[in-house]
Amino acid sequence: MGNKYLLIIGGNSDIAKECAIEFAKHNFNLILTTRNKNKLEEFSKDLKNLYDIDIIIEELDILDFSYHSEFWNKVKNYNIEVVLISVGYLGNQELAEQNTEESLKIINTNYTALVNLINIISNDLKEKRNKTIIGISSVAGDRGRKSNYIYGSAKAGFSCYLDGLRHKLYNYNIHVITVKPGLVYTKMTSHLKLPKFLTTTPNKVAKDIYKAYLKKINTLYTPFFWKIIINIIKLIPENIFKKINL
Numbered sequence: 001m002g003n004k005y006l007l008i009i010g011g012n013s014d015i016a017k018e019c020a021i022e023f024a025k026h027n028f029n030l031i032l033t034t035r036n037k038n039k040l041e042e043f044s045k046d047l048k049n050l051y052d053i054d055i056i057i058e059e060l061d062i063l064d065f066s067y068h069s070e071f072w073n074k075v076k077n078y079n080i081e082v083v084l085i086s087v088g089y090l091g092n093q094e095l096a097e098q099n100t101e102e103s104l105k106i107i108n109t110n111y112t113a114l115v116n117l118i119n120i121i122s123n124d125l126k127e128k129r130n131k132t133i134i135g136i137s138s139v140a141g142d143r144g145r146k147s148n149y150i151y152g153s154a155k156a157g158f159s160c161y162l163d164g165l166r167h168k169l170y171n172y173n174i175h176v177i178t179v180k181p182g183l184v185y186t187k188m189t190s191h192l193k194l195p196k197f198l199t200t201t202p203n204k205v206a207k208d209i210y211k212a213y214l215k216k217i218n219t220l221y222t223p224f225f226w227k228i229i230i231n232i233i234k235l236i237p238e239n240i241f242k243k244i245n246l
């Protein structure tokens, strides 16, 4: 068993689970957070047996801002090499346009709560150096669209936060990766009809994330072709963009 740990905030996400497997294969122990420990018991038992690693499961509701410091104090003495943030909430755009609770849930889950927790974590990691923080944002944050602009705007904020954090932590030798997946088959998208040729698996995303960690990539589009798609989408003039159904 190695002595380094990967901390995953949102360890029960489908993408996070595949990342857990990928890092476990490379001798990382794991600290996984979820709102309900039971959801991860089976998964962690299997991983422990397969890879002979230590796995700790911690309960964390990211919307409980007042618990963030206490949570970090519980885990910070493990030898955490990498922190991966995989929490996300797509929510219901139409409901959020009418309902403050849904709107704030989307914004807080995807942005403000993550900012608060990562501030706490990074203030400590700064002193330790040679660490990596990986945040999963989304291509949805690259241009606002009518179908998901509340989620998209929170992701835009989160991408910008991660970019700024990378700039800030460069001199402390802490690397920050902004991950922008395109469409992925997970619990989050299971109710949507996704175009097959544009949609990938959590396993593919996890493999890309592990490679990005090794190569110290700054911004990862996964799969890679989403970078081309987004660059084309960004080139469309606003006067035309606002008239098309995207």
Ligand SMILES: NC(=O)c1ccc[n+]([C@@H]2O[C@H](COP(=O)([O-])OP(=O)(O)OC[C@H]3O[C@@H](n4cnc5c(N)ncnc54)[C@H](OP(=O)(O)O)[C@@H]3O)[C@@H](O)[C@H]2O)c1
Residues within 6 Å of the ligand: 010, 011, 012, 013, 014, 015, 016, 033, 034, 035, 036, 039, 060, 061, 062, 063, 085, 086, 087, 088, 089, 090, 109, 136, 137, 138, 139, 180, 181, 182, 183, 184, 185, 186, 187, 188, 189
């Ligand atoms: N799927 C896609 O097409 C896609 C595309 C672009 C970006 N992303 C991003 O990828 C990341 C992973 O998502 P996924 O697709 O793997 O979806 P997922 O399987 O639905 O996972 C979402 C995770 O968010 C956690 N979460 C939600 N609200 C929370 C809260 N209040 N406190 C703590 N945890 C909370 C859930 O944890 P619990 O265990 O507590 O339920 C769950 O593990 C997200 O940031 C998502 O926005 C996904």
